Amino acid sequence: MKIETKYHGLIEVLEEEVIRFPNGLPGFLEEKEFAVIPFSEDGTFFILQSVQTPDLGFVLTNPFTFYPEYDFNLENQAVNALELDSAEDVTVYTVLTMVDPFHLTTANLQAPVVINVKKKLGKQVILTGSPYQTKHNLFPEAIAK
Template sequence: MKIETKYHGLIEVQEKEVVKFPNSLPGFLEEKEFTVIPFSEEGTFFILQSTKTPELGFVLTNPFKFYPDYDFNLENQAVDVLDLDDAADVNVYTVLTMANQFHDTTANLQAPVVINVKKKLGKQVILTGSPYQTKHKLFSEAQNK
């Protein structure tokens, strides 16, 4: 199927690449189908693109590349929604807030996007009682110099 995207224009997406979000994303109740598109060739950044709304695309990254100690447990309700049988079937992403100066970009570690890649089910999980915030600097001050 062809979809119009925020960052890549009109692209072809295989139906098997569409990830269903049964509970939608917080704040976007009508949006239940997305696809994950590589944003950069090196595989560090991705776009979670709505298949229905071209202007709805979130920049994502694998949080473990920037925060190796990042850790959380999925609640049973999330495991059920994702229909998870094996942790190996999970991809975890964090939504980025892009800054005018790229080195000021932040990551939302409090609400990771978790995808069951085998069954193509997704959920944005809101971590409660965790030390994580919605805005963690993606790059440390040392990396910016």
């Protein structure tokens, strides 16, 4: 199927690759279907693109690339909602707040996007009681200079 996107224009997305978010995303509860589209050639950045709304696309990255010590436990409710059977079925992303200059970009580690890649189900999980915040510097070494 063809979808109009925020960053890539009109693209072809395989229907079986569409991720369903049964409860939408916080602030976008009516948005239930998204595609994860590569945004950088090196595979570091992605776009979580709404299938219905062309202007709704979030820049994502794998948090473990930038924060190797990042760790959290999914509550049973999230495990059930995502119909998870195995940790191998999980992909985790973090939503970025893009800033110009780029080295000031931040990652929301408090609300990771968790996807069951086997069943194509997604949920943005709000971590409670964790040390993570909504704005962690993606490149802290660049800011320290």
